[in-house]
Amino acid sequence: MRAEASVIGTGIMGRGIALLFALNNFKVVIYDSSPESLNKAKDLIAKDLSLMIDEQLVPAGKKQAALDNIVTVDKLSSAVVNSDFIVEAVPERLELKWDIYAQIEACAKDEYTIASNTSTLPISDLAKHLVRPERLLITHFFNPAHLVPLVEIVKSEKNSAEVVSATLSLMEKLGKVPVILKKEVPGFIANRLQAALLREALYLIDSGVADAQDIDNIVTSGLGFRWSTLGPIEIADYGGLDTWQSVMANLSPELDCSKSVPTVIKQLNQQGHLGIKTGRGFYQYEEGQGTLAAGKIGARDLAFIRLLKLRQQRGT
Ligand SMILES: NC(=O)c1ccc[n+]([C@@H]2O[C@H](COP(=O)([O-])OP(=O)(O)OC[C@H]3O[C@@H](n4cnc5c(N)ncnc54)[C@H](O)[C@@H]3O)[C@@H](O)[C@H]2O)c1
Structure with missing residues (x-):
């Protein structure tokens, strides 16, 4: 019988994860408590898929089958009742995630895995009220989940070895590069590295050494150029x-090690400059949430698709 996955929460992350499963021939049942988010999910997924097809990352002949693999339901129980692998991608609030897990435990079949896409919540907290904590782990995908190869896997002391090894194999089967954390740590690995770099970058901006564009040039033309092939x-x-x-x-004594949020990002937040979604962040954008944001995200995805194709050619 064909494996079935479900995705709870069809926001930014859930849609990418659903597309990934659908492209790998899973039946994917998607659910969101917001009818608006659920109703537009399939169209948005279809747009992402079209870009992959335009760029010949996915053969055009796979389009309809992939879309047909995605089934929308309006009850959480219908989404998980036959699911082997349940991805939870709802907002980053512990109580909300606990509530979802309780609902899943009430109706899931005997053998299932719940994979949280949390980016910050500790697995020990997530698993606190579960009747079967051995079935929950974290698979931390990166935005956009259908394109970025990395998935961090965070296991708990209570996980059965079988759940962890099956999840690892599943991520490999989906074409991802899974990394299992050897032990639990706040922020996991990727966000710790990213935050460490951002703290230093913002310190350099605050100190007048560089502006935002200088920092981004240094990373995209220097560090990031190398990092796409060699890690640090x-x-x-x-x-x-x-x-x-x-x-x-x-350098160690010179690096910023402040424990507080850098001033520049606090100021921008106070002024309501939240980045591309408000039309201004570190940079000025001409429009807010409308076409410009969509265009910028499309351009980003196009660049990621081309990078992914290069990696495939290199066999990495
Ligand atoms: N956005 C990112 O770059 C990113 C990256 C990695 C991990 N994450 C993590 O992934 C998770 C989801 O983030 P996102 O960016 O996709 O959020 P999002 O806000 O884009 O989407 C969340 C979706 O969950 C739905 N939802 C809310 N309550 C629900 C409920 N009770 N039942 C079902 N659906 C419900 C919302 O309607 C929304 O559509 C979070 O834990 C986040 O920390 C986000």
Whole structure:
């Protein structure tokens, strides 16, 4: 019998995850408590899929089958009752996620996995009220989930070995690059690395060393250019660990280690400049949520698709 997955929450992340499963021939049942979000989900997914087809990442012949694999339902119980793998992608509020898990436990079949897409909540907190905590783990996808290869997997002490190994194999089958955290840590790994870099970047802006565009040029043309092929640890090996020992000795005392939110981001928030969705963040955008944001996101996805194709050609 064909494997069935379900996705609870059809926002930014849930839609990408649903598309990923659908492209890999799963039946995917999607549910959202907001009829508006649920009703527009399939159209938005179809648009993302069309871009993948236009760029020949996915053969055109797979389009209809992939869309047919996605089934929309208006009750959570209908979404999970036959599901083998249930992805929870609702907003980052612990009580809300607990409520979803209680509803899932009340109607799921005997053998199932709940995978939370939380980006920050500890697995031990998520699992606190579960009757069967061994069935819950975290699969942390990255936006857009149908394109970014990485998935962080966070397991709990209560997980059965079978749930963890089956999830790992499933992520590989979906074409992802899964990394299992060896132990629980706040922010997992990717967001800790990202936040460490952003803290230093914002410190440099606050100190007048660079502006936002300088920082972004340095990352996209220098660091990020290399990181798409070599990670920072391998780069240290290539550069020489004697050199890197000196770099760390000279720079560690100089790096920002403040425990508070950097001033520049607090100020922008106070002024209501929240980024592309309000038309202004560190940069000025001509419009807010309308076509410009959609166009920018489309351009981003196009670049990601081309990068993904390069990785596929290289066999990585
Ligand atoms: N946005 C990102 O870049 C990103 C990246 C990685 C992980 N995450 C995590 O993924 C999760 C979802 O984030 P998102 O960005 O997709 O959020 P989102 O706000 O875009 O989507 C959440 C969806 O959940 C729905 N929802 C709310 N309450 C619900 C309920 N009781 N039952 C069913 N659906 C409900 C909302 O209507 C909405 O459509 C969060 O835990 C977030 O931290 C987000």
